[in-house]
Amino acid sequence: MTAVSTDGTVTCAGETLSADLVIAADGVNSITRRTLWSGNAVFQHRTVWRGVTPSGSVWPVRESLTLGRGMQVGVLPLPDERVYWFLTANADKPNQLYADDRAEVLRMLRHWHRPIPELVAATPEDQVLHNDIVDIDPLETFVQDRVVLLGDAAHAMPPDLGQGACQALEDAVVLAAALADDDLPRYDRDRRARVHPMTAAARASVTRTSNTSPLTHLALTLTARFIPATSWRQATAKWSNWTAPKLP
Structure with missing residues (x-):
């Protein structure tokens, strides 16, 4: 891809195509995002x-x-x-x-x-x-006119929560449901509400686990050692539990 416009026009290998909707799932270094939005990889x-x-x-x-x-x-x-x-x-x-x-x-x-x-x-x-x-900083929208961001192109996050690829799959399901109902803004609204807190939590985890202070490390290891596994699973359930929208 050499160029994409919000009106759904894509120029690739010298050929210009027009689409009802362009779905950009081109990863953390998304050309589409960097062209039409902002946000280089951090x-x-x-x-x-x-x-x-x-x-x-x-x-x-x-x-x-x-x-x-x-x-x-x-x-x-x-x-x-x-x-x-x-x-x-x-x-x-x-x-x-x-x-x-x-x-x-x-x-x-x-x-x-x-x-x-x-x-x-x-x-x-x-x-x-x-x-x-x-990762990338949070975007104010995943949709511009006839162009949609999906997966890491929209919300790349550190792997600490194990949710990066999972959220791309959720994106696809929610986008399919929104398109079936002719309600593209719902995709934008629902997905940002879901992934923005998650990306913030992933960055916070990086901050904790990258800290080399002996006291911080001691506190972290004691917490990990003595909190029961059931409590860990309950704490992470808000990221892993999800109900897919019904598709027609």
Whole structure:
């Protein structure tokens, strides 16, 4: 895409097309958003590595979240005896590259408790993903005339709540319902009401987990250790619980 206008005109590869509605789902670095709205990606001074182990390589494993000073590691068992893991860590600047991402993660986590180092070591070297954590500032609207933003293009957020991709799916369902009822403003109103508090909570989580103060870290780890799992689930239910609108 080289150009898009609010009247639904799109110019791509030298061809001009006209649409009743343009849905821009082109991610956190959305050209459409940066052209018609504003909002460059905001680096949150955090970077993340992710991986999934081969089937049965490290098993059994329990779901867990381990907090370090300016670092955290999450572990989530998957079907077929695979395990998803992630490491988030503070970063002074964006776009720092490593010759071997798995080796870098192993270096950072070599003294962490089992099975964290084993999970990283079991993951194939070429399947360790590394990305900086970026988001965007809240937008005043997701709709301009005949152009609609959806997913990360509209409300990219840090991954701390695990809701980024989930909210893109919700966007699609709500947009379909709004279009079926010929009520596009409802999509804008309902989705901003849903995601803006969520993006604020995700940023607040980054602030907490990136704080390297010993006292802050102690308070955070004690809270995580002694609050029952049921209480954690109740606290996060407002983000994960959602009822989809009925479609015709």
